[in-house]
Each structure stands twice: as structure tokens, then as C-alpha cells.
Amino acid sequence: MLKIFADLTKFGIVIFTILSGLAGYATGFQIEHPFDWHHLFEFLTGLYFLSSGSLALNQVQEWKLDKKMPRTENRPVASGKIKPAAAGILAFFFLLVGTYQLFNASPTAGWLGIFTVIFYNFVYTIYLKPNWIYAAVPGAVPGALPVTIGYAAINPNILNSDSVYLFLIMFLWQMPHFWTLAIKFKEDYAKGGIPTLPVALGLERTLFQIALYTVAYIGVALAAPLFVHASWIYILVVLPFAFKVMQELIRFYRSKGEKRWFAFFMWTNLSMLIFIFVPVIDKWNFLFISSN
Numbered sequence: 001m002l003k004i005f006a007d008l009t010k011f012g013i014v015i016f017t018i019l020s021g022l023a024g025y026a027t028g029f030q031i032e033h034p035f036d037w038h039h040l041f042e043f044l045t046g047l048y049f050l051s052s053g054s055l056a057l058n059q060v061q062e063w064k065l066d067k068k069m070p071r072t073e074n075r076p077v078a079s080g081k082i083k084p085a086a087a088g089i090l091a092f093f094f095l096l097v098g099t100y101q102l103f104n105a106s107p108t109a110g111w112l113g114i115f116t117v118i119f120y121n122f123v124y125t126i127y128l129k130p131n132w133i134y135a136a137v138p139g140a141v142p143g144a145l146p147v148t149i150g151y152a153a154i155n156p157n158i159l160n161s162d163s164v165y166l167f168l169i170m171f172l173w174q175m176p177h178f179w180t181l182a183i184k185f186k187e188d189y190a191k192g193g194i195p196t197l198p199v200a201l202g203l204e205r206t207l208f209q210i211a212l213y214t215v216a217y218i219g220v221a222l223a224a225p226l227f228v229h230a231s232w233i234y235i236l237v238v239l240p241f242a243f244k245v246m247q248e249l250i251r252f253y254r255s256k257g258e259k260r261w262f263a264f265f266m267w268t269n270l271s272m273l274i275f276i277f278v279p280v281i282d283k284w285n286f287l288f289i290s291s292n
Helices: 002-008 011-028 037-061 084-105 107-131 136-154 161-184 186-192 203-222 232-254 261-287
Strands: none
Touching: 002 037, 011 037, 011 136, 011 161, 011 261, 037 084, 037 107, 037 136, 084 107, 084 136, 107 136, 136 161, 161 186, 161 203, 161 261, 203 232, 203 261, 232 261
16 A cells, blocks of 8 residues: 555655755755754645645546556556545645645745646646647746745745756756656657657657757756855866766767666766755855864
């Protein structure tokens, strides 16, 4: 039963979401303000329930589509392990709890949470994904907003340069992340009738788009000093990861998508976490470095 629940709410993705939200929260926190564990708890539970509810609702919305694709046919709703109505009730309850908790943390975070669910579960899932080959680009907006929700929970000034940097990193990361998977599971998406880039435009043009967005992603990471405070940690951490992602991109591109896809995929994912947590480390390293 626990595995069904974890699969329904896509627990692995939720962990990524919470980590990105924590990065936003820690970056937006104003050091001169007192720390409040209860406030952090409200934010974390809000983000957990909101993201879990949204992902569960997505499976309710797409269970017929999931049954068509080998990669997704064993998901709880598609496989019949849980009824769509039961999953929908759970999703709705989680969304209510998550929204309530986020509004307790900050009205700005609450409204951003509502916008995220509406955009992902309705604009993207119902309209963009089935009809547009570039749906992943606007679809990356709700995927990037958890880090902004985390920032907004503690600091309403979400247009600050550090908040913009975090959002851009998560936004740009998602195109190479998704399209690499779309290449790997091209036949699945074709069976499901989803017009992803590899299905609609072919491998060569997909690889070009992956390269384009990866260069933009790495460019923002390297430009971090223009957005956030950067110290020696930037040189020590960001530069090596930027180099490694570009190295794996070149290998993946030269193989025409046939080799090194998993290495590129994993290095891109890991680098995203590194890039959004470097501002956190830079901001809070004084807690760990002696002033003597």
C-alpha cells in the first residue's frame, strides 16, 4: 500500500520539489530576521501536499493515456491498483491541505501554489501537452515555480535577482531533462499520441534543441555572480559541474542520442541541485566558518 501511495504521488519527484523549495526558502531568508521552525514546517508541509496532490491528480487525468505506454502502464490508476475516483479524492484533499499551509506561510506562496496547479494540471496537461510539440517549454514554468514558492514563503519580493536566478536555472534545466527522456522513450510517446519533439520533428532537431537549452542553462549558471553573491565556492563548485555537463552534452550529441544519454541526464539533474544550492551555501557559510 505504501508503494502504491509513493507511486501515485511520485515521491521521487516530490523530493526534488521539496529540495528546490528549500533552496528558495534559504536564499530568500533575511539573515537579520529570527528563524521560525514552525513557519518552515508550514511551508514544507504545504509544498509537500500541494506537489503530491498535483501529481496524483495528473495520474487521474491521464490514466487512459498511461495505459497506452509501457513506461507508464503500471502506474497505480492506469493499472487498476487504485480507482480514479479514490485517487481524485486523495488528490483534492492533498491540494486543499497544501494550499492552506502555503497561505499560512505566505499569501504570495499560496497564490503561486494555486497558479502552479492550474497551469500544470489544466493548461499544460489538458491543452498544451496533447497538442503542441513545444509544450515542454511553457510546461517548464510550473516545474520551476517550487523554488520561487520557497522564496516567496519567506520573502515576498520574488522579482529579486537571486529569485530570478533560481527560477531561470530550474526553468532552463527542464528542456534537456525532458527531451532526453523523450528520446529514450520515443516509441512510448508515439504509442500514446503525444507530439514530443523526437516523435514530431525527429532526433536531429531534438538534439539541437537540447543543446540550445543546455547552453542557455549553463550560461545562466556561469552568470550567477550577476544575480547572486558569489565567492570562492562559485569557482570551486559551479565551474566543474558546468564543464562536466557540457562534456556529456557533446558526447551525447556526437553519438546522435544513442550513447551517454543516462550520463548526460544524471549530470544535468545533479548540476541543477548544485546550481540552486550554491547561493544558499554562499549566503550561510558564515555559520560554519570561524570568524577567528
